[in-house]
Structures are given as C-alpha cells and as structure tokens.
Amino acid sequence: MVMNIFTAPFSRDMGIDLGTANTLVYIRGKGVLIREPSVVAIQKNTSKEEVLAVGDEAKKMIGRTPGNIVAIRPMKDGVIADFEVTEKMLRYFITKAHKRKRLVRPRIIVCVPSGVTEVEKRAVIDASLHAGAREAYLIEEPMAAAIGAGLPVHEATGNMVVDIGGGTTEVAVISLGGIVTKDSIRVGGDELDDAIVHYIKNTYNLMIGERTAEQIKISVGSAYIGSNSELSLDDTMDIRGRDLVNGLPKTVTITAEEIQQALREPVNDIIRAVKSTLENTPPELSADIMDRGIVMAGGGSLLAGLDQLISQETGMPVYLADDPLDCVVYGTGKVLEEINNLKNVLISPKRLS
Numbered sequence: 165m166v167m168n169i170f171t172a173p174f175s176r177d178m179g180i181d182l183g184t185a186n187t188l189v190y191i192r193g194k195g196v197l198i199r200e201p202s203v204v205a206i207q208k209n210t211s212k213e214e215v216l217a218v219g220d221e222a223k224k225m226i227g228r229t230p231g232n233i234v235a236i237r238p239m240k241d242g243v244i245a246d247f248e249v250t251e252k253m254l255r256y257f258i259t260k261a262h263k264r265k266r267l268v269r270p271r272i273i274v275c276v277p278s279g280v281t282e283v284e285k286r287a288v289i290d291a292s293l294h295a296g297a298r299e300a301y302l303i304e305e306p307m308a309a310a311i312g313a314g315l316p317v318h319e320a321t322g323n324m325v326v327d328i329g330g331g332t333t334e335v336a337v338i339s340l341g342g343i344v345t346k347d348s349i350r351v352g353g354d355e356l357d358d359a360i361v362h363y364i365k366n367t368y369n370l371m372i373g374e375r376t377a378e379q380i381k382i383s384v385g386s387a388y389i390g391s392n393s394e395l396s397l398d399d400t401m402d403i404r405g406r407d408l409v410n411g412l413p414k415t416v417t418i419t420a421e422e423i424q425q426a427l428r429e430p431v432n433d434i435i436r437a438v439k440s441t442l443e444n445t446p447p448e449l450s451a452d453i454m455d456r457g458i459v460m461a462g463g464g465s466l467l468a469g470l471d472q473l474i475s476q477e478t479g480m481p482v483y484l485a486d487d488p489l490d491c492v493v494y495g496t497g498k499v500l501e502e503i504n505n506l507k508n509v510l511i512s513p514k515r516l517s
C-alpha cells in the first residue's frame with residue numbers, strides 16, 4: 165500500500181519511461197518534456213570518464229566513434245545493464261527537464277517491465293535516488309501503458325494490453341486495478357533489428373550497423389501484409405554496409421518479402437507470449453477481451469501488419485493505442501495527475517525486499 169505520497173500538489177514531480185530504446189519524461193502539470201534515445205556517449209581519457217553527449221546527440225554517434233569515445237545504451241532488455249551510466253543519463257534528463265535548475269529534487273515514478281526481479285527494481289530506485297530524486301516509486305509498464313491508452317483499469321472488466329518496446333514485450337490482462345495474468349519476454353524491437361543484421365550477414369556477406377537495421381525494419385519490415393497495407397512484398401530498399409569478403413563498402417537491394425521472413429522468429433515469440441497469456445486468463449475476463457479487444461502500445465507495435473497478424477492468430481480484435489510510443493509515459497503522467505485515485509498501482513520502495 166502506498167500511503168501519504170504526492171498528496172500536496174508539487175509541480176516538479178516526474179514520470180519517467182526509462183526504456184531500452186527511448187527515455188520519456190513527463191512533468192506534473194506540464195506534460196511530456198523529453199523524448200530522447202537512451203544513449204550516452206562517453207569519452208575515456210586515461211584518468212577519468214566524461215559524458216560527451218546524451219540522447220539524440222549520442223545516438224548519432226553509435227557506430228561512428230573513434231577509439232576513445234564509446235556510445236553506450238545503458239539499458240538492455242528493459243533493465244539496467246550499466247548502473248553508473250544509467251544514473252548519469254537519468255541525472256542529465258532530470259536536469260534538462262527542469263531547465264537546469266540545480267536544486268530541484270523531484271519525486272519520481274519510473275516504469276519497469278513487469279518481469280523484472282526485485283534486485284532489478286531496487287537498482288532502478290537506487291539509480292533514480294542517486295540521480296537526484298527525493299523519492300522514487302515504480303509502476304509496471306503494462307499497467308502504465310493501459311492507463312495511458314485510456315483503458316478502465318479499475319473496473320471489473322478484462323483489459324488486455326501488449327506493449328512492445330525496444331528490449332521487452334509485456335503482455336498483461338488487467339482488472340480491478342491489478343494485473344491478473346501476464347507474460348514478459350525479453351524480445352522487442354532490438355531483437356527484430358538483430359534478426360535483420362543476421363539475415364543480411366548470412367545472405368549477402370554484408371555487415372550492417374544496428375541503426376541501418378532499424379531503418380530497414382521501419383521502412384520495409386512487416387509481420388504481415390494485408391490487402392490494405394501501404395507496403396507490398398515486392399517493395400525494395402538499397403542498403404549499404406561493409407562487404408565481409410573484401411572489407412569494402414557495398415550496396416545491396418533487399419525486398420520486403422525477405423525482411424518479413426527474417427523477422428519471422430522474433431515475431432512468433434511475441435505471438436506465443438500473447439497466446440499463452442490468453443490461455444492463462446480466467447474465462448470471464450477472456451469474454452471481456454473478446455468484446456473489447458487487445459490494445460497494442462510501444463514502438464514495436466508499429467511494425468507493419470503486426471496488429472493484423474495477432475488478430476488473425478488469436479481471433480480477437482486488436483487496436484493500436486493512439487500514441488504507441490508515448491503511451492507508457494502518458495500513463496505515468498496520468499498517475500501523477502490523479503495520484504489520489506491511482507496511487508494503488510504504484511510499487512513503493514518499502515515493498516521491495
């Protein structure tokens with residue numbers, strides 16, 4: 165139970181979607197002020213490490229850095245992979261959101277995947293406190309996504325959400341303010357990018373970077389192409405990389421059909437997670453979901469035809485949230501704005517062992 169928090173309106177309170185791919189920051193009363201990649205560029209000198217850039221600036225440097233600079237993504241698979249760098253990134257975003265006023269120590273709600281361990285939850289709280297938060301609370305990502313998508317999470321009815329981020333896919337059925345059944349797998353947009361890198365390497369002996377793979381996924385990637393799709397299986401894209409045989413730059417032309425094949429395995433993992441959550445859902449709630457449909461959120465849900473494929477495989481109607489990439493942080497923001505009604509969805513640090 166979370167007691168006595170956020171009772172006094174305090175405009176500096178923040179909600180953070182600390183994602184594997186992107187970090188979004190919502191300030192109470194102001195809205196979403198930051199949407200930037202979760203990337204930090206660090207310069208390694210002999211004596212110390214210095215943060216060169218964070219967010220958009222740092223992402224441009226991925227795969228393009230000289231030996232003494234590294235561009236790090238400190239979150240992996242939805243959790244903290246590098247504690248110190250995550251803390252630096254959080255500190256940067258907190259200060260930036262507060263327009264660099266140094267003495268602000270906000271109360272913070274951070275989203276975490278529902279499958280994370282107690283130790284991983286504690287690490288997120290500690291990183292937030294070290295980065296300058298006065299108090300830190302957690303909210304499970306599918307709950308935030310459901311609230312952000314406007315689902316009536318407190319009613320006695322089944323709400324199903326599938327949130328596909330960069331590192332994880334979270335599937336949950338929510339009723340009466342709690343998660344009834346869930347599955348969280350460490351497969352998300354990054355895994356799709358990796359599948360493209362492997363395919364291009366094995367088929368064309370061509371090495372491409374992760375940013376190129378992401379561009380391919382967004383431009384010609386798909387899970388399914390229906391009759392009303394803007395994409396066709398014959399669509400092509402020219403891609404550039406390094407020839408693994410002679411080491412020289414090379415361009416090849418790939419088709420949307422090839423990329424759909426390359427993405428089959430991780431896409432099937434996502435479908436399996438949705439199906440297994442439905443199988444474990446009590447019948448009354450399944451009937452509600454049949455009526456109301458499944459809501460998809462997270463950037464990964466934008467993969468062409470994924471909604472149609474999930475609908476075909478489950479026999480349920482599937483809808484995309486209005487703003488899939490912002491849905492989780494909007495949910496966190498809504499909890500901040502309506503804290504008295506929604507505080508029971510938060511995980512307080514006192515509940516962690």
Ligand SMILES: Nc1ncnc2c1ncn2[C@@H]1O[C@H](COP(=O)(O)OP(=O)(O)OP(=O)(O)O)[C@@H](O)[C@H]1O
Pocket residue numbers: 181182183184185186187241242243305328329330331332333352353354378381382461462463464465466467468488489
């Ligand atoms: N149009 C698109 N088609 C396919 N994938 C997309 C599209 N736009 C964004 N993505 C993917 O969405 C992912 C990022 O989504 P999001 O910002 O919701 O993740 P995150 O919250 O950072 O990750 P996580 O929740 O796993 O920590 C990236 O893998 C990105 O490539």
